[in-house]
Amino acid sequence: MNSRLIRSAISFSAIFEVAMDTLLSSIEMLARWDVIAALLIGSIGGVLVGAMPGVGAAVAIAIVLPVTFSLEPIVGLTALLGIYGSSMFGGAIPAILVNTPGTPVNALTTYDGYPMTKRGESRRALSLAYSASFYGAVISIVSLLLLAPVLAKIAPMFGAREIFLAALLGIVLVIVTHRGQVLPAAILACLGIFLQTIGIEPSAYSQRFTFGQTWLQSGIDLIVVVLGLFAISQALVLVMSEDKPVKLPEVEKIGFFTQMRDLWVFRRIATVASALGVICGMIPGVGEFMSQFMSYAYAQRTSKTPELFGKGNPEGIVASEAANNSVPAAAMIPLLALGIPGEELTAMMLAVFYVHNVIPGPQLFAQHLDFIYALYISLFLLNVIVVTFLFFSTKTLMKVMLIPDRFLGIMIFTFSLIGIYTLRNSLTDIAIASAFGFFGFILKRLDLPTSPIILGIVLGKLMEDRLRTAMARVRVPWDFIDRPIAFILFSMIVLALGAQIWTVIKDRKTTGEKS
Amino acid sequence: MSYQEDDHPHVFPESRKPGEMLFVTITMFVAVALLALAPWQTTWLPGKGFAAQPRFWPMLSLGGVVLFGLLNALSRMRITRTPGRWQEATVWMRSLEFVGWYMLYVAAIPLLGYLIATVLFTTGMALRLGYRGRSVMVAGLFGVFVVLFFKTAMNVKIPGGAIYEFAPDTFRYFLLRYF
Numbered sequence: 001m002n003s004r005l006i007r008s009a010i011s012f013s014a015i016f017e018v019a020m021d022t023l024l025s026s027i028e029m030l031a032r033w034d035v036i037a038a039l040l041i042g043s044i045g046g047v048l049v050g051a052m053p054g055v056g057a058a059v060a061i062a063i064v065l066p067v068t069f070s071l072e073p074i075v076g077l078t079a080l081l082g083i084y085g086s087s088m089f090g091g092a093i094p095a096i097l098v099n100t101p102g103t104p105v106n107a108l109t110t111y112d113g114y115p116m117t118k119r120g121e122s123r124r125a126l127s128l129a130y131s132a133s134f135y136g137a138v139i140s141i142v143s144l145l146l147l148a149p150v151l152a153k154i155a156p157m158f159g160a161r162e163i164f165l166a167a168l169l170g171i172v173l174v175i176v177t178h179r180g181q182v183l184p185a186a187i188l189a190c191l192g193i194f195l196q197t198i199g200i201e202p203s204a205y206s207q208r209f210t211f212g213q214t215w216l217q218s219g220i221d222l223i224v225v226v227l228g229l230f231a232i233s234q235a236l237v238l239v240m241s242e243d244k245p246v247k248l249p250e251v252e253k254i255g256f257f258t259q260m261r262d263l264w265v266f267r268r269i270a271t272v273a274s275a276l277g278v279i280c281g282m283i284p285g286v287g288e289f290m291s292q293f294m295s296y297a298y299a300q301r302t303s304k305t306p307e308l309f310g311k312g313n314p315e316g317i318v319a320s321e322a323a324n325n326s327v328p329a330a331a332m333i334p335l336l337a338l339g340i341p342g343e344e345l346t347a348m349m350l351a352v353f354y355v356h357n358v359i360p361g362p363q364l365f366a367q368h369l370d371f372i373y374a375l376y377i378s379l380f381l382l383n384v385i386v387v388t389f390l391f392f393s394t395k396t397l398m399k400v401m402l403i404p405d406r407f408l409g410i411m412i413f414t415f416s417l418i419g420i421y422t423l424r425n426s427l428t429d430i431a432i433a434s435a436f437g438f439f440g441f442i443l444k445r446l447d448l449p450t451s452p453i454i455l456g457i458v459l460g461k462l463m464e465d466r467l468r469t470a471m472a473r474v475r476v477p478w479d480f481i482d483r484p485i486a487f488i489l490f491s492m493i494v495l496a497l498g499a500q501i502w503t504v505i506k507d508r509k510t511t512g513e514k515s
Numbered sequence: 516m517s518y519q520e521d522d523h524p525h526v527f528p529e530s531r532k533p534g535e536m537l538f539v540t541i542t543m544f545v546a547v548a549l550l551a552l553a554p555w556q557t558t559w560l561p562g563k564g565f566a567a568q569p570r571f572w573p574m575l576s577l578g579g580v581v582l583f584g585l586l587n588a589l590s591r592m593r594i595t596r597t598p599g600r601w602q603e604a605t606v607w608m609r610s611l612e613f614v615g616w617y618m619l620y621v622a623a624i625p626l627l628g629y630l631i632a633t634v635l636f637t638t639g640m641a642l643r644l645g646y647r648g649r650s651v652m653v654a655g656l657f658g659v660f661v662v663l664f665f666k667t668a669m670n671v672k673i674p675g676g677a678i679y680e681f682a683p684d685t686f687r688y689f690l691l692r693y694f
Contacts, residue, residue: 183586187579191542193576193579207556410637410640417620417621425672427622434617445606
């Protein structure tokens with residue numbers, strides 16, 4: 001008994017030693033002036049961008065992405081992570097103060113945030129949003145730091161067929177989670193898959209849909225599509241809109257620690273919402289929207305005052321903000337461990353990895369755990385920077401909401417040129433991006449989603465490569481799912497599709513009964 | 516739970532946006548045309564399985580566009596149409612004016628240089644969008660700031676203007692390098 005105890009103590013201390021070594025190595029990776037500068041610029045820039053309704057993280061990342069190509073992976077990624085992780089903090093400001101979400105995922109925050117502002121409690125609403133966001137992010141980062149060694153063990157179990165199935169699951173989930181737009185989302189995902197097939201294919205080096213044009217032989221660059229669909233389309237939306245006068249409300253003063261204490265009252269909701277955010281973030285294709293809807297529903301169901309939801313209940317703000325801010329760190333898991341992005345922002349980050357020849361997947365997790373830890377530590381640091389910045393500068397930051405929409409459109413046009421030109425100085429790229437900008441503008445006018453196209457491009461390529469490799473070892477169809485993980489993933493796909501068909505039948509019946 | 520019941524969207528929404536069917540029809544038409552061209556635009560390798568065929572994924576994805584497009588059309592047929600399809604198409608076409616200005620800006624850079632082209636673009640767009648007075652000046656200053664930050668300070672690779680060739684020798688390199 002004693003010898004077993006001693007053996008487990010020795011093995012625990014060995015694991016602890018390895019973990020500490022990895023942690024120190026990752027801290028060393030971050031302790032550089034350029035990484036710190038990237039963190040500061042990314043996180044504060046992200047808050048600014050988030051606070052401007054009509055811009056958002058996707059537009060900002062699309063513009064900054066090509067600029068980061070000349071930087072080292074850790075520098076470029078910390079800057080982009082800064083924007084990704086902090087934009088939702090900033091997005092809560094216009095959601096609470098002027099009833100306009102800064103980023104789409106802050107939409108639920110308007111439900112209770114704005115009524116609180118109308119009651120003269122804007123500062124309390126903002127403080128709750130900041131502290132809940134911070135709490136969600138920290139819970140998410142800590143749980144993922146703890147999960148990382150486990151994932152390093154599971155990731156190598158993913159072979160070609162498992163990665164194919166995980167990517168297919170991602171596509172299926174992205175489509176079925178677009179409730180009310182499932183079929184258009186499916187059309188757009190298929191379109192994305194088609195776009196990635198254009199050019200010379202890598203197995204037999206034959207041309208596909210190049211129409212004899214040399215500029216199409218290397219295919220359509222993901223970044224060009226991203227810049228068109230997100231940046232140029234948004235610039236078009238803004239310049240075609242009308243400037244609305246914005247009246248900023250008064251924000252009362254409350255001390256820093258009073259603000260943090262307020263969250264303690266709602267710690268149960270914040271913890272559950274963060275946990276839901278982590279789970280939803282880890283599943284490709286699910287993300288912020290699902291997590292905050294689930295958290296909001298949970299908070300309302302368990303509240304002593306459910307009737308006040310939508311009328312300025314602080315619990316609603318805590319649920320929504322804690323859930324959406326716990327997603328970014330969690331969304332990095334399928335990306336880093338399997339190379340599968342769950343949404344458009346992580347799809348853009350995947351491009352940065354590829355540019356720097358860092359291939360996300362089981363090998364990265366198994367061999368460069370220090371790099372993964374460095375990313376998570378930088379996520380934690382950016383949250384500290386952002387929350388400190390916000391607690392002291394909200395009043396100044398509010399002024400960015402005064403920038404007229406159409407002026408923002410001009411700004412996005414100007415910035416997007418830099419993004420496209422830095423890729424390869426190509427006028428053709430700008431023409432392609434403009435065409436996708438026009439296409440994205442139509443999608444936005446029709447309220448159709450753009451993310452299925454991006455995920456179709458990224459996951460389509462992955463699926464094509466992995467299916468080709470996997471099929472070489474498959475004799476009968478059953479072989480494809482004869483391994484446990486493959487079987488679980490296949491079951492999840494069937495379950496997701498089954499649930500969708502069941503919803504369609506139920507919806508048909510309800511509509512039939514109504515008419 | 517009234518929130519979810521009231522606001523959660525149906526699988527089949529009860530209204531459709533003007534122009535939606537027009538957009539889906541155009542997308543399907545393009546997909547069908549591309550599918551028809553597939554035998555000439557892709558290769559079929561004899562003796563290889565489906566997954567290894569270069570034609571497999573383009574056909575599958577385009578087939579998906581057509582299939583889901585048809586299903587979408589069928590599901591939306593029974594929904595009351597919101598009139599204004601052609602007005603919506605006009606809005607789409609009107610946006611092309613700004614795409615045109617943007618392309619003109621891009622084309623002007625190798626001729627006029629980044630600084631002049633950017634300031635002309637930002638001030639020109641501000642004027643076109645109805646801004647006057649101080650706002651136009653702010654737009655111009657914003658253009659100068661963008662150039663100073665990205666080209667001068669961060670050295671982002673944007674081509675110099677042909678117009679700089681007319682500058683005196685001592686200034687030419689400076690202009691090409693920083694503006």
